[in-house]
Amino acid sequence: MTDKxxxxxxxxxxxxxKFSHGVRKGNILQVAGQVGFLPAEGGRPLTPAGPTLREQTLQTLANVKAVxxxxxxxxxxxxxxxxxxxxxxxxxEMNDVYDAYFEEQRLTRPPAARTTVYVGLPAGLLIEIDALAVLG
Known part of the structure; x- marks a missing residue:
């Protein structure tokens, strides 16, 4: 059995x-829901990238990419x-930011499937994104 x-x-x-930002088992990688917090530096408190959907979407995508x-x-x-x-x-607006982001990523394979739903998040957070990847 492959370790997690x-x-x-x-x-x-x-x-x-009690959760992980991501979990890999074999060639499967599940990224937990990420929000638009700026990278953790020097023990400063977690803060959103900004108040706008654009700022938070771009940072959220960067956080998913990091995982x-x-x-x-x-x-x-x-x-x-x-x-x-x-x-x-x-x-x-999210679609516009999302499409432009993935244009810049220059994917070599077809884009991932996507689902969008509406939820409640902690005050100040506008978006959360998770991902499932299968490594070749």
């Missing part, structure tokens, strides 16, 4: 509850991405 390995990039703090890379994967390995928004009115 917890993934925590050096840009992330220890999770505040993917720490686990030996990339966006090309992502099979499923789930986006959680707090406001239905943010859908079009």
């Amino acid at each position: 390995t917890a993934i925590t990039p050096n840009t992330h703090t220890i999770p505040p509850a 993917l890379e720490e686990g030996g994967a990339s966006w090309d390995d992502a099979m499923m991405i789930r986006v959680y928004l707090t406001d239905v009115d943010h859908f079009a």
